[in-house]
Amino acid sequence: MGPSRSSLKFWAVIAALVTASVLRCAPLEANGGILNYRAVFKPCYGAKDAVKIALREFERNGSSRVLIVDTASFQTEEVDASTIDFNREVEKKVWRKTPFASALYRYTAGRDGLIHNDGIIRAEAATPGVFLTVDMCPSKRSFNRDLFASTIALPVKDRPIAIAVSGLWIERHRDEFNWIVEEARSNRLSVTWVNHSYSHPYRKGVPDEKNFLLSEGVDLDKEALGLEVLLLENGLLPSPFFRFPGLVSDRRALERLRALSLIPVGADAWLAKGRMPGPGSIILVHGNGNENRGIEKLINFYEEKKEDFKEGRLTLKPLKDAFAR
Numbered sequence: 498m499g500p501s502r503s504s505l506k507f508w509a510v511i512a513a514l515v516t517a518s519v520l521r522c523a524p525l526e527a528n529g530g531i532l533n534y535r536a537v538f539k540p541c542y543g544a545k546d547a548v549k550i551a552l553r554e555f556e557r558n559g560s561s562r563v564l565i566v567d568t569a570s571f572q573t574e575e576v577d578a579s580t581i582d583f584n585r586e587v588e589k590k591v592w593r594k595t596p597f598a599s600a601l602y603r604y605t606a607g608r609d610g611l612i613h614n615d616g617i618i619r620a621e622a623a624t625p626g627v628f629l630t631v632d633m634c635p636s637k638r639s640f641n642r643d644l645f646a647s648t649i650a651l652p653v654k655d656r657p658i659a660i661a662v663s664g665l666w667i668e669r670h671r672d673e674f675n676w677i678v679e680e681a682r683s684n685r686l687s688v689t690w691v692n693h694s695y696s697h698p699y700r701k702g703v704p705d706e707k708n709f710l711l712s713e714g715v716d717l718d719k720e721a722l723g724l725e726v727l728l729l730e731n732g733l734l735p736s737p738f739f740r741f742p743g744l745v746s747d748r749r750a751l752e753r754l755r756a757l758s759l760i761p762v763g764a765d766a767w768l769a770k771g772r773m774p775g776p777g778s779i780i781l782v783h784g785n786g787n788e789n790r791g792i793e794k795l796i797n798f799y800e801e802k803k804e805d806f807k808e809g810r811l812t813l814k815p816l817k818d819a820f821a822r
């Protein structure tokens with residue numbers, strides 16, 4: 498006996514759902530012209546013998562492109578592959594000592610068991626600055642525009658902000674995303690785009706060791722690279738920083754992150770959890786409408802410290818400045 502008409506219909510629906518989800522999770526070839534996006538690790542010399550590392554290779558609109566990081570400044574850049582001379586070898590003893598490679602190895606040193614809040618959590622050297630990181634996990638709510646507006650209104654140079662963005666948040670909040678991008682293009686905000694994974698897996702009630710990126714079947718490489726492609730398609734530069742969803746990782750996840758040359762970023766001042774920032778703190782708030790208590794605390798902090806910001810006794814700093822050089 499063959500399958501019944503209703504079971505055929507059931508499988509047709511499943512097939513359509515699978516196709517739709519594959520298409521949704523693989524926007525890579527669909528627009529932006531980015532193909533063959535892959536992680537590499539190729540140290541090379543730039544101008545004035547600056548040590549750089551090519552981290553990604555890909556094709557954009559038919560030409561070979563490279564995402565490269567400056568090992569002293571942690572600044573990434575997209576360049577044409579033909580502009581880099583890979584023939585001049587950088588010895589391991591040279592690139593391994595650079596601030597970028599040292600930080601990458603230090604913050605991805607695998608440890609056994611479940612790990613919360615791994616990675617850099619505060620500045621490595623004394624500074625009057627704090628580092629604002631804003632998580633944009635997938636959300637059904639509107640974003641906290643007031644968080645961005647209050648940051649733009651601060652009397653600090655460049656208004657630096659690190660936005661840990663997920664692909665699904667971008668997909669579902671196009672207008673809000675475009676608004677932030679426009680604020681950055683107009684130099685009202687200076688955004689470091691931190692990788693918060695593409696789909697940001699999360700299942701309520703599931704223990705942390707089997708949740709977030711540690712969920713069964715999750716491919717961390719695809720999650721991280723997929724988000725980078727989405728940023729590049731939108732004309733934005735991925736930074737070499739990664740924030741684990743839920744701040745949850747384990748040895749395997751850290752090893753994958755090292756292989757992708759991504760430095761994990763935790764926080765020592767998750768405002769909604771009652772931790773207030775001190776000098777050098779990495780501040781964590783959610784800007785996706787899911788944690789308004791944190792936003793209220795941040796805006797109060799801005800208000801309380803108004804004079805300190807004005808007089809330069811306190812400032813916001815870009816995330817790359819949290820690393821000692």
Ligand SMILES: [Zn+2]
Pocket residue numbers: 632633634693697741742743
């Ligand atoms: Zn998140």
